[in-house]
Amino acid sequence: MPEYRGMNLLVPEHDSEYREYFALAAQGRLAVRRCADCGLLRYPPGAACPWCQSLAWTWQDVAGRGTIVSYELVCHAVQPGFRDWTPYAVVLVELDEQRGQPTPEEALRVVANLVTPDLRPETEENVAINKRVRVIFQPLSDDFALPQFTLSGEPPAGMPWRLPE
Ligand SMILES: [Zn+2]
Numbered sequence: 440m441p442e443y444r445g446m447n448l449l450v451p452e453h454d455s456e457y458r459e460y461f462a463l464a465a466q467g468r469l470a471v472r473r474c475a476d477c478g479l480l481r482y483p484p485g486a487a488c489p490w491c492q493s494l495a496w497t498w499q500d501v502a503g504r505g506t507i508v509s510y511e512l513v514c515h516a517v518q519p520g521f522r523d524w525t526p527y528a529v530v531l532v533e534l535d536e537q538r539g540q541p542t543p544e545e546a547l548r549v550v551a552n553l554v555t556p557d558l559r560p561e562t563e564e565n566v567a568i569n570k571r572v573r574v575i576f577q578p579l580s581d582d583f584a585l586p587q588f589t590l591s592g593e594p595p596a597g598m599p600w601r602l603p604e
Contacts (some may be wrong), residue, residue, distance in 0.1 A: 441579035444520030448579065463498065469574045471534075471547065473499040480537050480547045490541055500546075500600040503574030505534040506596040508548065527560035528553040532572055532588055551588045556579070558587065560585045565590060567599035577586050 441448045441461075450457050463470040471480045474488040475495035487494055509531040516522045530553045532600075537547035553561040558577050571593035576584040 441583040443577075443579055443585065444518070446518060446520050447448075448583070452488075452582075456486065459498070460484050461583045462548040463575050463586070464574050464586050465578060465582050466582075467584075469503040469578055469586050470498040470500050471549075472496045479541055479566070480534075482534075482547060483499040489545075496570050502507070502532070502536055504591065505532040505549070505572055506538075507531070507553075507566070507568050507570050507572060508533045509568060510604075512566070512602070514564060524560045528564050530572070530588060549586070551586060554587045554589055562588065564601075567595075569591045569595045569597040569599050571595060573579050573581065 450461065460470065462496060471482045471486045472479050473496060474493050474589055475497060476493035477488060477491040479488065479490055480499055480501070481489060488496070503577050504507065507530045511529045512526045513521070513524045515526050521527065522584060530551060532551060534547045534549060539546055553566055553572070555561055571591045573587040573591040574586050575589050578584045
């Protein structure tokens with residue numbers, strides 16, 4: 440069973456949605472589901488399309504580049520394994536493949552930790568809405584990796600905004 444920061448990450452055998460998602464990540468692939476009927480991409484990889492309710496889907500690789508559209512700073516870690524990370528950022532990343540679709544409020548968005556390229560928490564003052572990020576994979580076992588995001592260094596997608604001090 441893969442372990443992450445002292446926690447066992449148990450994904451049951453019958454959980455085809457997340458087992459395969461993390462297994463593809465172990466191959467260096469960020470994959471989301473594409474609805475076979477309306478064609479929209481979705482995350483998390485649920486069984487039904489949230490827009491047309493179709494149960495038909497395929498995996499679709501995405502480039503793993505996107506923009507921070509919201510974030511949260513975790514100051515008090517619920518999980519003991521994160522205590523020495525606080526304060527750390529959890530970011531909501533809108534992926535480029537489906538920016539603003541099907542609506543500006545409901546696009547292809549992934550929640551992740553914002554980390555440095557060596558997988559340490561990004562410093563608080565570097566976190567901002569509109570900053571650009573790219574996926575990086577943290578291998579935890581042969582068939583399990585965690586997709587994380589790191590700042591890409593590209594120009595921001597708009598004026599960077601962060602919570603005033
Ligand atoms: Zn659909």
